[in-house]
Amino acid sequence: MNSVIEEFGLTPGETYGKPFLRDILPPGAVDRYPSALDFATSPEVLATVARYAGWLVPLSTATLPPGVRLMESSTKYDPQPDGPWRSSQLWHIDYHATPTIYVIVAIREITDDDGPFYFIGATASKRAADALRYGSEPNAYRLADATLEPLVGKDEIMHFCGPAGSVLFVDSSRCFHYGSRRPANPRYHMQYAYTSPVRNDFREVFARPKRYPVRPDDPRLRRLALDPEAELDESAVGVSRAAV
Numbered sequence: 001m002n003s004v005i006e007e008f009g010l011t012p013g014e015t016y017g018k019p020f021l022r023d024i025l026p027p028g029a030v031d032r033y034p035s036a037l038d039f040a041t042s043p044e045v046l047a048t049v050a051r052y053a054g055w056l057v058p059l060s061t062a063t064l065p066p067g068v069r070l071m072e073s074s075t076k077y078d079p080q081p082d083g084p085w086r087s088s089q090l091w092h093i094d095y096h097a098t099p100t101i102y103v104i105v106a107i108r109e110i111t112d113d114d115g116p117f118y119f120i121g122a123t124a125s126k127r128a129a130d131a132l133r134y135g136s137e138p139n140a141y142r143l144a145d146a147t148l149e150p151l152v153g154k155d156e157i158m159h160f161c162g163p164a165g166s167v168l169f170v171d172s173s174r175c176f177h178y179g180s181r182r183p184a185n186p187r188y189h190m191q192y193a194y195t196s197p198v199r200n201d202f203r204e205v206f207a208r209p210k211r212y213p214v215r216p217d218d219p220r221l222r223r224l225a226l227d228p229e230a231e232l233d234e235s236a237v238g239v240s241r242a243a244v
Contacts, residue, residue, distance in 0.1 A: 055197070060226055073187040
C-alpha cells in the first residue's frame with residue numbers, strides 16, 4: 001500500500017464530499033494489488049469477526065460501506081482545516097447494516113497529532129444514545145462534542161494510534177466514532193468492512209454490488225468471504241469452524 005500512497009497520495013480529489021478524507025485506492029486496485037485482500041481474508045481476522053458477530057463466515061461488504069479502502073486524511077485540500085468540524089469529523093454511529101464491523105490497519109504510524117480515529121465502546125455508546133434518543137426524529141445524526149461527551153466518562157473515549165501494522169476491530173454500527181480532525185501529518189490506514197451475508201438494510205437489493213476477484217484455486221475460506229454466491233458445503237463449514 002505504500003506504493004499506492006506514493007502514486008496516488010496527496011492528489012486533488014475527495015470521497016463523499018469530504019476534502020479532509022478520501023479513499024485513494026484506484027479503480028481495479030484489488031486486481032492490481034491482490035495482496036490487499038490477503039489480510040482481510042486470513043483465518044485470524046475472519047475468526048475474530050465471526051466470533052464477535054456470530055456469523056459462520058463474515059462477508060466483505062460489496063456496496064456500502066466499501067469493503068476495502070485505503071483512507072488518506074489530510075489538510076492539504078481542506079478549505080477549513082481548523083473547523084468547524086463537519087460530516088464524519090463529528091460523533092456518529094453508522095446506519096449501514098447491523099452489525100458493520102471495521103478492521104482498521106495503520107499503514108504508517110498514527111500519532112495523537114494525526115487526526116486519529118476516536119471511538120466509544122458499545123456499552124457507553126448505548127447509554128449515551130438512549131439518553132439522547134439517538135436515531136429518532138428530529139434529533140441530529142452528527143453530534144458535537146458538547147452534546148455527546150458529557151454523557152460518557154473521559155476514560156470511555158478512546159482513539160486508535162500506533163506504529164504501522166497496528167490493528168483495530170470496531171463495530172461502527174454500535175459505537176460512536178469520528179476522525180480526521182486536522183492531522184499534522186497525512187494519516188493512512190486500510191479500512192476493511194464486514195457485514196452479514198444477509199443484510200438487514202436491503203441495500204444489496206437496489207445497489208449494484210462490487211465483485212471481488214476470486215480464483216478457483218483460492219482457499220475456500222477466502223472465496224466464502226469475498227463471494228456471496230460461493231457454495232457453502234460441509235467441507236466449507238468445517239474450514240470455517242476450524243478458524244473460529
